[in-house]
Amino acid sequence: MTWPRFSRRMSSLPPSFLEELFRVSQLEGIISFAGGLPDATLIDCEGIARASGQVLSEEPMVALQYSTTDGYLPLREYIAERYKSRFNIPPEPDNIQIVNGSQQCLDLVAKIFLDTGDTVAIEAPGYLGAIEAFSLYEPLFCPIKVTNEGPSIAELEKCVCEVKPKFFYGIPNSQNPSGITWSNEKRLAVAQIMEGTETVFFEDDAFGELFFDQVPRVPVKKYLPSQTVLSGSFSKIIAPGLRIGWIYAPHEIIKQFNIVKQSADLHSNFLAQKILHRYLVDNSLDEHLKKISEIYGKRCSYMCDLIDDMLPQCIHTKPEGGMFLIVNLPDSISAMDLFKKGINEGVAVLPGSPFFVNGGGDDFIRLNFSNTSFESIYEGMERLKKAFDR
Amino acid sequence: MTWPRFSRRMSSLPPSFLEELFRVSQLEGIISFAGGLPDATLIDCEGIARASGQVLSEEPMVALQYSTTDGYLPLREYIAERYKSRFNIPPEPDNIQIVNGSQQCLDLVAKIFLDTGDTVAIEAPGYLGAIEAFSLYEPLFCPIKVTNEGPSIAELEKCVCEVKPKFFYGIPNSQNPSGITWSNEKRLAVAQIMEGTETVFFEDDAFGELFFDQVPRVPVKKYLPSQTVLSGSFSKIIAPGLRIGWIYAPHEIIKQFNIVKQSADLHSNFLAQKILHRYLVDNSLDEHLKKISEIYGKRCSYMCDLIDDMLPQCIHTKPEGGMFLIVNLPDSISAMDLFKKGINEGVAVLPGSPFFVNGGGDDFIRLNFSNTSFESIYEGMERLKKAFDR
Numbered sequence: 173m174t175w176p177r178f179s180r181r182m183s184s185l186p187p188s189f190l191e192e193l194f195r196v197s198q199l200e201g202i203i204s205f206a207g208g209l210p211d212a213t214l215i216d217c218e219g220i221a222r223a224s225g226q227v228l229s230e231e232p233m234v235a236l237q238y239s240t241t242d243g244y245l246p247l248r249e250y251i252a253e254r255y256k257s258r259f260n261i262p263p264e265p266d267n268i269q270i271v272n273g274s275q276q277c278l279d280l281v282a283k284i285f286l287d288t289g290d291t292v293a294i295e296a297p298g299y300l301g302a303i304e305a306f307s308l309y310e311p312l313f314c315p316i317k318v319t320n321e322g323p324s325i326a327e328l329e330k331c332v333c334e335v336k337p338k339f340f341y342g343i344p345n346s347q348n349p350s351g352i353t354w355s356n357e358k359r360l361a362v363a364q365i366m367e368g369t370e371t372v373f374f375e376d377d378a379f380g381e382l383f384f385d386q387v388p389r390v391p392v393k394k395y396l397p398s399q400t401v402l403s404g405s406f407s408k409i410i411a412p413g414l415r416i417g418w419i420y421a422p423h424e425i426i427k428q429f430n431i432v433k434q435s436a437d438l439h440s441n442f443l444a445q446k447i448l449h450r451y452l453v454d455n456s457l458d459e460h461l462k463k464i465s466e467i468y469g470k471r472c473s474y475m476c477d478l479i480d481d482m483l484p485q486c487i488h489t490k491p492e493g494g495m496f497l498i499v500n501l502p503d504s505i506s507a508m509d510l511f512k513k514g515i516n517e518g519v520a521v522l523p524g525s526p527f528f529v530n531g532g533g534d535d536f537i538r539l540n541f542s543n544t545s546f547e548s549i550y551e552g553m554e555r556l557k558k559a560f561d562r
Numbered sequence: 563m564t565w566p567r568f569s570r571r572m573s574s575l576p577p578s579f580l581e582e583l584f585r586v587s588q589l590e591g592i593i594s595f596a597g598g599l600p601d602a603t604l605i606d607c608e609g610i611a612r613a614s615g616q617v618l619s620e621e622p623m624v625a626l627q628y629s630t631t632d633g634y635l636p637l638r639e640y641i642a643e644r645y646k647s648r649f650n651i652p653p654e655p656d657n658i659q660i661v662n663g664s665q666q667c668l669d670l671v672a673k674i675f676l677d678t679g680d681t682v683a684i685e686a687p688g689y690l691g692a693i694e695a696f697s698l699y700e701p702l703f704c705p706i707k708v709t710n711e712g713p714s715i716a717e718l719e720k721c722v723c724e725v726k727p728k729f730f731y732g733i734p735n736s737q738n739p740s741g742i743t744w745s746n747e748k749r750l751a752v753a754q755i756m757e758g759t760e761t762v763f764f765e766d767d768a769f770g771e772l773f774f775d776q777v778p779r780v781p782v783k784k785y786l787p788s789q790t791v792l793s794g795s796f797s798k799i800i801a802p803g804l805r806i807g808w809i810y811a812p813h814e815i816i817k818q819f820n821i822v823k824q825s826a827d828l829h830s831n832f833l834a835q836k837i838l839h840r841y842l843v844d845n846s847l848d849e850h851l852k853k854i855s856e857i858y859g860k861r862c863s864y865m866c867d868l869i870d871d872m873l874p875q876c877i878h879t880k881p882e883g884g885m886f887l888i889v890n891l892p893d894s895i896s897a898m899d900l901f902k903k904g905i906n907e908g909v910a911v912l913p914g915s916p917f918f919v920n921g922g923g924d925d926f927i928r929l930n931f932s933n934t935s936f937e938s939i940y941e942g943m944e945r946l947k948k949a950f951d952r
Contacts, residue, residue: 175760177728179677179699182818209628217622224614232607236801238599272662272827279826283698287569288678305825308673309569338567370567411626413832428572435695436669437662441831442803 181308196520203552205539206520208348208495212543214464215411216455223450227443235446241434243270243418244445250452251404251418258388261397263420269429270440272415274378277403278305280419280436281374284428285338286311293331293340295323297498297527297536299348299376302341313529316340318347320489322354325361332371339372339401345389346379346494349527349538353389353492363395372425373400378417381409381461383493384469398422406448408495409461414444468495471541471549478553483560495542498524500535505560507534513559519552571698586910593942595929596910598738598885602933604854605801606845613840617833625836631824633660633808634835640842641794641808648778651787653810659819660830662805664768667793668695670809670826671764674818675728676701683721683730685713687888687917687926689738689766692731703919706730708737710879712744715751722761729762729791735779736769736884739917739928743779743882753785762815763790768807771799771851773883774859788812796838798885799851804834858885861931861939868943873950885932888914890925895950897924903949909942 196206227235242248248265255261271277278301286292286309294302296315303313314331317324323342331337342362344354354362366373375392383389393400405417419429433439472491479488479499488499501507507523514521522540524533544552586596617625632638638655645651661667668691676682676699684692686705693703704721707714713732721727732752734744744752756763765782773779783790795807809819823829862881869878869889878889891897897913904911912930914923934942 176762176815177675177760178818179673179675179680181677182674182821185821212623212627215623215626217618217626220626221615221618221622224618225611228607228611228614232611233602233605236605236607236610236803237602238797238802272831275825276827283569284572285567285569287571290569301825301828308822308825370565372566407628411833412628413626415827415829415831425566428568431572431575432698435665435691435698436826437666437805438691439805441662441805441834443801443834444831 181310184310185304185307196515201518202515202520203518203544203548203555204520205541205544205552206522207540207543209540209543210408210412210464210495211467214467216451216460219455220411220447220451223454224447227446227450231446235443237442239439239442241430241439243268243440244442244449247445247449248418250449251420255420259390259394261391261394267420267423267426269419269421269426269433270445271417271419271433272437272440273407273412273417274376274403274405275301275305276436277376277417277419278302280429280432281339281401282306282309282311283432284425285372291335291337293328293337293371294529295342295347296529297349297524297533298341298529299343300526302376303526303529306341315529318350318352320352322352322358323362325358325365328362329365332365332369336369337371339374340366341374341376343376343378344392345377346382346491346496348378348494349496349498349522349524351489351491351494351497356390359390359392360395363392366396366399371399375400375402377402378405378408379494380404382465382468382495384465384472385492386462386465393420401425409457409464410448410451414441414448416440416444416448465493468542471544471546472497474546475539475541475549475553478550482553482557495540496538497541498536498538501537503535507537510537510559513562514556517555517559519555519559521556571700574700575694575697586905591908592905592910593908593934593938593945594910595931595934595942596912597930597933599930599933600798600802600854600885601857604857606850609845610801610837610841613844614837617836617840621836625833627832629829629832631820631829633658633830634832634839637835637839638808640839641810645810649780649784651781651784657810657813657816659809659811659816659823660835661807661809661823662827662830663797663802663807664766664793664795665691665695666826667766667807667809668692670819670822671729671791672696672699672701673822674815675762681725681727683718683727683761684919685732685737686919687739687914687923688731688919689733690916692766693916693919696731701728705919708740708742710742712742712748713752715748715755718752719755722755722759726759727761729764730756731764731766733766733768734782735767736772736881736886738768738884739886739888739912739914741879741881741884741887746780749780749782750785753782756786756789761789765790765792767792768795768798769884770794772855772858772885774855774862775882776852776855783810791815799847799854800838800841804831804838806830806834806838855883858932861934861936862887864936865929865931865939865943868940872943872947885930886928887931888926888928891927893925897927900927900949903952904946907945907949909945909949911946
């Protein structure tokens with residue numbers, strides 16, 4: 173007797189790196205470029221504390237009681253309004269479902285669309301948290317190579333026509349792990365290829381508000397409105413601990429989200445929704461974003477310069493926003509090897525392999541630049557150079 | 563072309579009542595016995611506001627940053643310690659996984675154990691939120707009749723032996739919807755029948771801290787430790803808006819919870835975990851529970867008396883705790899009919915049918931007594947009598 177009798181999906185999972193990552197980045201003395209954390213010192217703690225105090229003094233009984241599954245209406249209105257003002261795209265609040273950060277979008281989208289054996293198209297390299305979340309629904313993956321401008325249109329066209337994936341998952345803005353931002357031509361081409369097919373575009377936009385130049389890039393949603401499910405998050409721009417993100421989707425799809433969200437956990441933390449909304453009303457999100465984007469941009473430039481300087485054998489991406497870049501390694505160097513040697517030298521990097529669904533990725537590492545000071549970036553890069561030279 | 567191509571599970575769902583319930587209970591002028599809300603006026607808002615202020619002034623950057631999937635260690639230690647002191651059962655903090663209220667336990671347990679077509683044994687009537695959550699994993703249901711003492715042992719034995727369900731889901735303390743508390747003999751008998759089989763017992767204990775006499779009932783977990791997954795929640799006893807519950811399970815099972823929890827939403831709201839823990843350290847949970855249990859007990863007695871008085875044709879359960887009772891209707895009365903007539907009279911009740919997986923349930927209604935004042939209980943019962951007399 174094999175016991176406990178877990179579901180088949182539990183044995184079809186790739187080994188998880190997210191938790192291991194978090195563990196490694198907490199080790200004493202380690203400088204971590206491996207994680208995906210925003211810089212906690214840039215969180216407006218005072219503003220959030222003020223908002224929290226107001227919510228809990230003015231309407232605590234509402235904030236602490238059960239609420240509706242779709243989420244706090246004024247918060248959904250705020251999100252809808254921001255899409256209108258930034259892109260002139262017109263969600264109603266009813267098009268928005270509040271969820272527990274972007275990660276829950278990944279789970280719920282998979283739940284709504286995937287039967288065992290269905291195909292998912294995904295960027296290669298693609299976000300490892302998405303690969304893990306989707307894998308629990310036992311799909312087949314169709315990888316679409318990411319170049320410096322975005323996904324390969326030829327590969328996407330072939331995949332969409334031949335295997336008709338349920339959805340194509342992509343991160344047009346500061347893609348994770350590559351840091352690449354799709355060109356507008358790519359966005360239009362993706363929309364054009366997908367238009368009228370049976371495939372949904374799942375546009376993960378966790379980083380769209382973190383462009384270093386503060387210029388918004390038009391979401392694919394604008395070009396492919398009725399087929400796109402767009403997800404966003406306050407984790408990278410306000411505070412991850414609040415666990416608040418959202419899904420913006422057509423009515424017939426959002427209704428299904430409502431059903432699975434209710435089954436998943438009834439509704440997202442209501443106190444956090446109220447605090448966040450209060451914070452957004454009383455503070456300028458744009459000013460806050462300007463501040464953190466500028467700092468992340470400077471850290472990114474600094475890291476790029478140091479790579480050019482210290483690891484001249486390597487090619488790296490040059491992000492326009494977000495929190496990550498990747499460093500392509502020479503043939504002689506294995507990313508997994510470099511990861512291990514890095515830990516010995518006191519620096520954590522993330523090897524590329526967990527970002528691939530069908531093998532590969534040992535030829536690059538992902539580096540995070542958002543959660544490290546200039547001094548630590550320098551020190552960490554020195555350590556990485558030492559590991560590299562071994 | 564049928565579009566969007568949702569997964570098969572989305573079409574296998576029973577119609578949802580939870581959201582509809584919430585909607586109806588919010589209607590102007592309606593006295594609602596239909597919901598499952600604790601009384602918000604009994605939430606210790608000041609205590610929670612104080613805890614929140616402390617957390618956000620003392621360690622805001624920790625509370626607002628990402629955290630580990632398993633949950634805040636001191637909170638898990640608190641929960642483990644409480645099991646030790648109440649029942650002398652010995653979880654380590656590692657046996658505890660923090661989740662977003664009991665509802666998320668339902669989803670995650672199903673995710674871990676169920677493949678399409680697997681069997682779930684469930685009380686009949688059984689909790690509708692569980693039926694909805696499990697249904698998304700497309701199981702077969704094996705209903706086990708609930709009598710005044712708990713589930714039918716004969717039916718459970720037959721089910722466990724013949725169809726080997728992946729798990730048996732039950733609520734031994736103040737069962738939802740019936741309000742029945744399993745006798746200790748039933749608990750022992752359930753443990754005895756299940757011991758050594760391949761079936762897990764999923765013990766939902768959302769109400770175990772809400773006994774009117776404040777005497778703890780021994781969980782089945784104590785009698786069947788290695789096969790039981792026990793879930794608990796702070797929603798009914800502290801505040802639902804915080805969305806914090808937990809799973810207590812053997813190591814080999816909790817490891818799987820950790821994996822699916824990470825994929826589901828990385829971790830539960832960390833600010834809420836910190837606030838809750840601070841609140842629990844600085845306040846006496848026992849005193850708070852004594853206060854709310856006494857009030858709920860009085861409301862329950864009052865409602866029972868009024869039913870005896872106003873609806874003498876009906877038999878009802880006599881809860882020892884929790885928030886609900888059921889009223890069995892005479893043959894001539896349909897619960898769905900009474901629900902509709904009740905709304906016309908200004909009172910909302912919950913008809914029994916959503917609590918059954920295979921039909922039935924039109925012969926009783928569920929009434930909630932936790933979220934209504936004495937005056938409103940009286941007024942609501944008068945309205946219900948009017949609806950009944952039609």
